[in-house]
Amino acid sequence: MELHNIPYKVSHRAVKYPRLEFKTGELLIVLPLGHEPDIVLDKYKNWIIKKFDFIKECLENTKNKKLVTRSEEEFRKLIHSLAKESSKELGVELNHIYFRKMRTKWASLSSKKNLTVNRLMKHLPEYLIRYVIFHEIVHIIEKRHNEKFWKIISHKFKSYQKMEREMFIYWFLIFKDLSDMTIKLER
Numbered sequence: 001m002e003l004h005n006i007p008y009k010v011s012h013r014a015v016k017y018p019r020l021e022f023k024t025g026e027l028l029i030v031l032p033l034g035h036e037p038d039i040v041l042d043k044y045k046n047w048i049i050k051k052f053d054f055i056k057e058c059l060e061n062t063k064n065k066k067l068v069t070r071s072e073e074e075f076r077k078l079i080h081s082l083a084k085e086s087s088k089e090l091g092v093e094l095n096h097i098y099f100r101k102m103r104t105k106w107a108s109l110s111s112k113k114n115l116t117v118n119r120l121m122k123h124l125p126e127y128l129i130r131y132v133i134f135h136e137i138v139h140i141i142e143k144r145h146n147e148k149f150w151k152i153i154s155h156k157f158k159s160y161q162k163m164e165r166e167m168f169i170y171w172f173l174i175f176k177d178l179s180d181m182t183i184k185l186e187r
Contacts, residue, residue: 006027006048006049006052007026007027008026008027008028008029008037008041009026009027009028009029010028010029010031010037011028011029011030011031012031012032012033012034012035013030013031013032013033014032014033015030015031015032016032017032018030018031018032018035018040020040020044020047020048022051022052022055027048027051027052029041054168055168055172058165058168058169058171058172059172061169062169062170062172062173065169065170065173067123067124067170067173067174068122068123068124068125068126069123070122070123072119072122074122075119075121075122076099078126078129079097079099079117079129079133080097082129082130082133082134083097083115083133083137086133086134086137087137089134089156090134090137090138090140090141090152092113092137092140092141093113093140094113094114094115094137094140095112095113095114096113096114096115097114097115097116097117098114098115098116098117099116099117099119100116100117100118100119101118101119101120102116102118102119102120105118106118106120106121106124106132106167106171107121107132107133107135107136108136109136109137109139109140113140115133115136115137117133120174123170123174124170128163128166128167128170131157131160131163131167132167134153134156134157135153138152138153
């Protein structure tokens with residue numbers, strides 16, 4: 001596959017180094033002011049093609065998935081319940097849980113042991129929510145996604161790679177549905 005088949009946008013910013021982002025399925029090339037994308041595109045061609053193919057596959061798999069409908073109250077209760085369960089199982093304490101809409105991740109854990117949950121996660125099946133909450137609480141024990149981290153994850157989720165892949169599929173499904181809703185609202 002040639003790169004000219006892959007659509008991309010360029011954003012010039014006050015950054016020191018160029019970077020590539022595929023956060024919503026579209027390639028964004030962030031460049032220092034005055035730089036052109038050609039060198040970056042050439043250097044990372046194989047990575048871009050591999051990532052683009054992965055995203056295409058995920059988008060294709062969204063056709064087989066449905067978003068869950070649950071109220072905000074049901075979602076919050078579920079999160080609190082799963083966080084309590086995971087914290088107890090791992091023998092750690094969580095400080096506080098926050099809910100907000102996030103653009104690039106399902107959840108995050110701060111150094112102060114505060115869990116921030118993406119409100120869009122309420123549309124995921126419960127087994128994926130369970131995985132995300134456990135994943136984040138494991139970060140209390142191990143901050144980085146290293147061998148120790150994945151070993152802890154694999155004790156509870158043997159096929160965590162499959163779960164990680166599904167998280168991408170649902171990410172694209174949610175953003176596809178959101179953009180479809182925006183288009184309908186604009187008409």
